[in-house]
Amino acid sequence: MDNKVCVIIGFGPGLGTAYAETFKNAGYDLALLSRSGVGLRELEGADNSVRAYECDAGDSESLRTALKSVQNEIGEIDVVIYNADLAQFGPIEDVTEIQFEQSWRVGALGLFTTAKLLGPQMSERGSGAIVISGATAALRGNVWTTAFAPSKSAQRTLANSLAKQLGPKGVHVAYLVIDGVIDTEDTRANFAPNEPDEFFINPAKIAETALMLVKQDKSAWTFELDIRPFGEKW
Amino acid sequence: MDNKVCVIIGFGPGLGTAYAETFKNAGYDLALLSRSGVGLRELEGADNSVRAYECDAGDSESLRTALKSVQNEIGEIDVVIYNADLAQFGPIEDVTEIQFEQSWRVGALGLFTTAKLLGPQMSERGSGAIVISGATAALRGNVWTTAFAPSKSAQRTLANSLAKQLGPKGVHVAYLVIDGVIDTEDTRANFAPNEPDEFFINPAKIAETALMLVKQDKSAWTFELDIRPFGEKW
Amino acid sequence: MDNKVCVIIGFGPGLGTAYAETFKNAGYDLALLSRSGVGLRELEGADNSVRAYECDAGDSESLRTALKSVQNEIGEIDVVIYNADLAQFGPIEDVTEIQFEQSWRVGALGLFTTAKLLGPQMSERGSGAIVISGATAALRGNVWTTAFAPSKSAQRTLANSLAKQLGPKGVHVAYLVIDGVIDTEDTRANFAPNEPDEFFINPAKIAETALMLVKQDKSAWTFELDIRPFGEKW
Amino acid sequence: MDNKVCVIIGFGPGLGTAYAETFKNAGYDLALLSRSGVGLRELEGADNSVRAYECDAGDSESLRTALKSVQNEIGEIDVVIYNADLAQFGPIEDVTEIQFEQSWRVGALGLFTTAKLLGPQMSERGSGAIVISGATAALRGNVWTTAFAPSKSAQRTLANSLAKQLGPKGVHVAYLVIDGVIDTEDTRANFAPNEPDEFFINPAKIAETALMLVKQDKSAWTFELDIRPFGEKW
Numbered sequence: 001m002d003n004k005v006c007v008i009i010g011f012g013p014g015l016g017t018a019y020a021e022t023f024k025n026a027g028y029d030l031a032l033l034s035r036s037g038v039g040l041r042e043l044e045g046a047d048n049s050v051r052a053y054e055c056d057a058g059d060s061e062s063l064r065t066a067l068k069s070v071q072n073e074i075g076e077i078d079v080v081i082y083n084a085d086l087a088q089f090g091p092i093e094d095v096t097e098i099q100f101e102q103s104w105r106v107g108a109l110g111l112f113t114t115a116k117l118l119g120p121q122m123s124e125r126g127s128g129a130i131v132i133s134g135a136t137a138a139l140r141g142n143v144w145t146t147a148f149a150p151s152k153s154a155q156r157t158l159a160n161s162l163a164k165q166l167g168p169k170g171v172h173v174a175y176l177v178i179d180g181v182i183d184t185e186d187t188r189a190n191f192a193p194n195e196p197d198e199f200f201i202n203p204a205k206i207a208e209t210a211l212m213l214v215k216q217d218k219s220a221w222t223f224e225l226d227i228r229p230f231g232e233k234w
Numbered sequence: 235m236d237n238k239v240c241v242i243i244g245f246g247p248g249l250g251t252a253y254a255e256t257f258k259n260a261g262y263d264l265a266l267l268s269r270s271g272v273g274l275r276e277l278e279g280a281d282n283s284v285r286a287y288e289c290d291a292g293d294s295e296s297l298r299t300a301l302k303s304v305q306n307e308i309g310e311i312d313v314v315i316y317n318a319d320l321a322q323f324g325p326i327e328d329v330t331e332i333q334f335e336q337s338w339r340v341g342a343l344g345l346f347t348t349a350k351l352l353g354p355q356m357s358e359r360g361s362g363a364i365v366i367s368g369a370t371a372a373l374r375g376n377v378w379t380t381a382f383a384p385s386k387s388a389q390r391t392l393a394n395s396l397a398k399q400l401g402p403k404g405v406h407v408a409y410l411v412i413d414g415v416i417d418t419e420d421t422r423a424n425f426a427p428n429e430p431d432e433f434f435i436n437p438a439k440i441a442e443t444a445l446m447l448v449k450q451d452k453s454a455w456t457f458e459l460d461i462r463p464f465g466e467k468w
Numbered sequence: 469m470d471n472k473v474c475v476i477i478g479f480g481p482g483l484g485t486a487y488a489e490t491f492k493n494a495g496y497d498l499a500l501l502s503r504s505g506v507g508l509r510e511l512e513g514a515d516n517s518v519r520a521y522e523c524d525a526g527d528s529e530s531l532r533t534a535l536k537s538v539q540n541e542i543g544e545i546d547v548v549i550y551n552a553d554l555a556q557f558g559p560i561e562d563v564t565e566i567q568f569e570q571s572w573r574v575g576a577l578g579l580f581t582t583a584k585l586l587g588p589q590m591s592e593r594g595s596g597a598i599v600i601s602g603a604t605a606a607l608r609g610n611v612w613t614t615a616f617a618p619s620k621s622a623q624r625t626l627a628n629s630l631a632k633q634l635g636p637k638g639v640h641v642a643y644l645v646i647d648g649v650i651d652t653e654d655t656r657a658n659f660a661p662n663e664p665d666e667f668f669i670n671p672a673k674i675a676e677t678a679l680m681l682v683k684q685d686k687s688a689w690t691f692e693l694d695i696r697p698f699g700e701k702w
Numbered sequence: 703m704d705n706k707v708c709v710i711i712g713f714g715p716g717l718g719t720a721y722a723e724t725f726k727n728a729g730y731d732l733a734l735l736s737r738s739g740v741g742l743r744e745l746e747g748a749d750n751s752v753r754a755y756e757c758d759a760g761d762s763e764s765l766r767t768a769l770k771s772v773q774n775e776i777g778e779i780d781v782v783i784y785n786a787d788l789a790q791f792g793p794i795e796d797v798t799e800i801q802f803e804q805s806w807r808v809g810a811l812g813l814f815t816t817a818k819l820l821g822p823q824m825s826e827r828g829s830g831a832i833v834i835s836g837a838t839a840a841l842r843g844n845v846w847t848t849a850f851a852p853s854k855s856a857q858r859t860l861a862n863s864l865a866k867q868l869g870p871k872g873v874h875v876a877y878l879v880i881d882g883v884i885d886t887e888d889t890r891a892n893f894a895p896n897e898p899d900e901f902f903i904n905p906a907k908i909a910e911t912a913l914m915l916v917k918q919d920k921s922a923w924t925f926e927l928d929i930r931p932f933g934e935k936w
Binding site: 398401402404406417432434435436439440442443446450451452453454455456457458459460461462463464465466467468 | 632635636638640651666668669670673674676677680684685686687688689690691692693694695696697698699700701702
């Protein structure tokens, strides 16, 4: 198998699917990891270039097992898109200790587990990329982000630490500060039912920027960038 | 009992002791929480104004039990100094998943548990303060802060979220970005054996600034400030 | 004359007056610099411990002349409160090049002129403090801060540069990120006519925090802190 | 003339030339503005698709005149690359008031002048992009950035303010935080004579990222990103 391999951790509708389509089109073989183990039907074919794996990104054992299966069944992993997230919102009265912990497990511990396994391998090969779907909550806390902000900020500074450790070894770690509501059936229905199209971020365009980052020459790497729709108030 | 009550979570030599002495001198009754349950011998006396409690700040059940004992035995808690910290340093090869998790438990989950219990009570009384011993690692990751930066940044954005939730209810949450090596026997011996006095932060002076924050009038509260010795390169 | 000398650059009603009263009460002799040259009638007395000087902080020659007069007439300057500001707001269509420049002159160039003159002198004496009234606009731009944000951010990074240059020589530079509307007759009438008391920052409390910074021990200096009223949404 | 027009303000060897080549290859007609008025010989041809203009970006009148000449001679401006910069370094003793001012004029006032003229026109057309060559000094001051940091931070918050004003009107403003030494004959000789290739940022790769930003779909715009070589310590 000659294609490069891209693993999407936290595959699902919306942004996960956009990443899959974009990296598939760019010639990558895909491993799609999600709790349901569901794949991307229209992309999967007889050529095995897209495979789905069931795992819980917040459970280190489960995640490690899935990543090793990818390596055994597809090959060395060139690109990781870390898209796992537990969008848990609410003030402290409404957030349980278990939710607070679970939010951190999926957002930060899963990235640690991934980097702990793949970072040294990528370093040894002198190449590889880990791109993380982050959020503005990584930078500051807000009333409703009791669980979300600590999870995303832990994820961001871990990514920052990894970028400084792995960068000099040729491994590119990048963090997307996604600032806005991604356009999906779910967000249209539940978060922003009356908003015009321009209110939303087109997930395919986030994925394009992620692909651009993966293609950046190592003499001029970006660690962090923000992404928001042009009409956003910020 | 008429004195105000100050709980120091993560009591120990160095900064913990400095907080204890400073708040004791300012007239507070003290509850000193530490894993060893050791108190501050010279401060403890027949009047019960200083008591020690054994608890693990990274274990929610243990921490909650200790805080409830404080409330039963001393009274309502007016001030929390959150000083618990697991100073775990190293690149990702040297940090285990357990260390990464434990670092987060002590730094971030313990603060969540504390605020979940005391935040609503303080809000109801319309007063109270939670001051956190933070670090520059809360703002960015570095090669050797694989575990520390994610723990401190989660702590900081949680504090930020709490400040925005509890501030309007009269509860002051403040975060100290301590940037430098605190002067203790341990740090003198192990971290910076050949440094002059001016290299170190005097812990008593950090405690003074913490007390000042607790005394700030609510029309002009500070959420965050940095503290470093004048000779520090930053 | 044995008292320490505090110069307030940008004296006026509101925060300027609060600084004057607070530092006067703390035993400082005062030099009050303002465009009108008006002093603080109730503080001025026969003892010459409070004097007013007319100068334009945005005009280097005028500012330098005033500072030298202070040194000649009162003595060496121990503390500078840099409070000069041109609160010029509006989108780019409404801001002229002259306003954009003037905003920078008063906010940033005046601080440069002050530090250029006094920094080396304070460094030589190994003591001194420069405290700057800053704003959240120093950190980010907004629709209506076309002129204000560039002026305040230039001021803040200049202060940051000065802190790193002068700190090791014993001179304390500190930046107040004032986030909210200061309670004055003018702001009550023009900016926030219908707001309750708790909406406003009490200027006397900002001045108290400034005094605390000036008194900080040099083993634990703060460069930057934010100040806002407890009820503020941020 | 059917090509889109890109103006490079602060054309010169190194990054300016890299921008010119990249945007020329992408099909843009170019206007190259520099103090010397020198163009890019190898790109200029009989077809007038590359023209050079003499102007001082720090002199509003001169800059405005040049931009109007571009509009008259080439056509409406679609893309502005703001690359003007006065790399003035040193502690406060070594920086004159005139250098401090000049640094701000070229870095911040020139961007204001440009946006004041072109922002409303781009807004009316509902399209356009302004990309700024920024620096890490925009975020913090350092010992040797007495003049540079205030200039770059003013530039950055002005860009941020413009992004929020012009974004909703379809005009994309983006800020490149360039963190490292750009590979040019001059920097090789004077700043880093003994560094290996991997120490430097390849200017062509910065220009590629700038072009990518200009091409971003408006549903997912980036305001800010950092760029540094993979071997950089940061």
